[in-house]
Amino acid sequence: MKPNIIFIMTDTQATNMVGCYTGLPLHTDNIDGLARRGVKFTSAWTTAPLCTPARAGLFTGLYSNQSGPWTNNLAPGKNIRTMGDYFKDNGWQTTYIGKWHLDGHDYFGTGTGLCPPEWDPEYWYDGANYLLELSEEKISLWRNGLNTQAELERHQIDDEFTWGYRISQRARHFIDKQREHPDKPFLLVLSYDEPHHPFTCPPRYVERFADFRYPLGAKATDDLSDKPVHQRLWAKAMPSPVTDGATYHHPIYFACNNFVDDQIGRVLNHLTPEEWDNTWIVYTSDHGEMMGAHQLISKGSAGYDDICRVPLIIHGASLPPREIATPVSHIDLLPTLLSIAGIPVPPALQGESLLPILAAPEREQQRSVMVEFNRYEIEHDSFGGFIPMRAWVTNDLKLVINLFDEDELYDRHNDPQELVNLVDSDRYAKRRDMLHDQLLDYMDRIRDPFRSYRWAMRPWRPDRHEQWLGAFRPKPDDLVSPVVRDYDTGLPTKGVKIEEKRQKF
Numbered sequence: 001m002k003p004n005i006i007f008i009m010t011d012t013q014a015t016n017m018v019g020c021y022t023g024l025p026l027h028t029d030n031i032d033g034l035a036r037r038g039v040k041f042t043s044a045w046t047t048a049p050l051c052t053p054a055r056a057g058l059f060t061g062l063y064s065n066q067s068g069p070w071t072n073n074l075a076p077g078k079n080i081r082t083m084g085d086y087f088k089d090n091g092w093q094t095t096y097i098g099k100w101h102l103d104g105h106d107y108f109g110t111g112t113g114l115c116p117p118e119w120d121p122e123y124w125y126d127g128a129n130y131l132l133e134l135s136e137e138k139i140s141l142w143r144n145g146l147n148t149q150a151e152l153e154r155h156q157i158d159d160e161f162t163w164g165y166r167i168s169q170r171a172r173h174f175i176d177k178q179r180e181h182p183d184k185p186f187l188l189v190l191s192y193d194e195p196h197h198p199f200t201c202p203p204r205y206v207e208r209f210a211d212f213r214y215p216l217g218a219k220a221t222d223d224l225s226d227k228p229v230h231q232r233l234w235a236k237a238m239p240s241p242v243t244d245g246a247t248y249h250h251p252i253y254f255a256c257n258n259f260v261d262d263q264i265g266r267v268l269n270h271l272t273p274e275e276w277d278n279t280w281i282v283y284t285s286d287h288g289e290m291m292g293a294h295q296l297i298s299k300g301s302a303g304y305d306d307i308c309r310v311p312l313i314i315h316g317a318s319l320p321p322r323e324i325a326t327p328v329s330h331i332d333l334l335p336t337l338l339s340i341a342g343i344p345v346p347p348a349l350q351g352e353s354l355l356p357i358l359a360a361p362e363r364e365q366q367r368s369v370m371v372e373f374n375r376y377e378i379e380h381d382s383f384g385g386f387i388p389m390r391a392w393v394t395n396d397l398k399l400v401i402n403l404f405d406e407d408e409l410y411d412r413h414n415d416p417q418e419l420v421n422l423v424d425s426d427r428y429a430k431r432r433d434m435l436h437d438q439l440l441d442y443m444d445r446i447r448d449p450f451r452s453y454r455w456a457m458r459p460w461r462p463d464r465h466e467q468w469l470g471a472f473r474p475k476p477d478d479l480v481s482p483v484v485r486d487y488d489t490g491l492p493t494k495g496v497k498i499e500e501k502r503q504k505f
Contacts, residue, residue, distance in 0.1 A: 001183075002341065004185055004275070004279040005092075005279070005282070005340065006190065007190070008190045008267075009283070010192045012195055012287065014307060014310055017254075017289075020032040027257075030265030034283060037315055039315070040312075041311075041312040041324050041325075041328055044312035047063055047330045048372050049307035051286055051287070052072045052101055055069075056068070058334070060334070062080065062349065063331065064374075065449055066350075066449060067080045069102060070372075071374055071375045076102065081480065082116070088119075092185050092341065093186040094119055094186070094187050095119065095123045098192055099191045099192065100191065101127075108127030109129075110128055113125075141155060143198055149251070152203035157203065162194070162201060163193050164193065164194045171188065171190050172270045187341075194256045195256035201258075202259070209254040214254070217417055219294055220247075224295060226421040230387050230402070230405050231296065239295075280315065282333065282337070287307050288307040288309070290306050294306075300376055301402070302389070323363065324357060325395070331369070335351050338353070348477060368435075368442075369393050370390060373388065388402075388404070392438060397409065397435060406423070433461065473496055474496075
């Protein structure tokens, strides 16, 4: 029997917001319970600490720099396939319920809530569909009028008002309906907006966190003196709310975090024991929130754990519960899901299936992943504009190349709060250069369109030299598109070649 797959994601919920990763009383009991039953990755990374680019990595299996949405409010190219395409073409019932934010229109989706053809329109429920169910008064209330416990109480906000509750309700209905067709495997994606702003949840959740203060530790008072200039500008433009001894106080955010966990629980608890046995469950989030760490709030061009290290839990009936510390990425999840389903993984996908890592007896293997950032949004420059960044994360170190700014290097084991920038340290120079070479090679291999010699020409890398011409790399096979033809010959390309440009008369 082919397995069912439930893919669950939240928004703005890094590892620092989940109890089983922090040990803090965050009341994420259902996610924590899934971790006890499944495999918890302790070093999983977003492809980009920003909504749409992160979703591009998750649902296309390509970094956003290549699939198209390299900033918010850009859409994937027409020749880019999504997770739904792969599964639908191979016989799965494909259902997506919740926030999409990948159509390039706006935060909510197209004005009519149009369902992409690879997903089931009966259950499609993006932000535009949620708005269509609300009056203008309730829309205004949701977006701007529910910022405190008192306001939530005054307007009698209950579970059913929220987008998250309605997502879970549809998911439960879908599962009930699928029980009538046990021979038809399904892929069910649940994409919650919570705990993202505007932090809408019933007031009882806010009351629970009224006195809770999140301990940030020394990174709350990082003066950013050895960090990139753009981070200091960011901190000045958007002042940190942390003023009372290195703790972050935001009851409604933590309340919404608790609420979305309960909504996930409503779906998981709806499964029968038999369905648990034939259903793979994957949970993650797109990125995190700085919460005043390093004097920063929101997210943006930074490689800090606070916004880049994401929760990832995979449950399969055949997988023994455990933790894995090997670095993995969102870019690996589509190949993993295809492997679980027995669907061929196209060479075009830039990640690797995690099934070999899941099957390996050791807790940690040596591996590296990339995180990217280009700009926050196409419409405006309120978050600094074009600030390209590439981070290369290994088991021990994290190298962050800020193309227009100072670079960073952190020792992940000896400095987990990322306070000391080691990029100019002689002691780390050899390892730093090795990571730099690996990153450049990776950008080259995946055909990162933002690659140029400037990524190599860093002040601390005098041995690197400018280079103009390089190799021609055809688009890898996605198992659907026609073969790529060589520009010079018009015939099917024969692979990588070194280009020579000479004037022809």
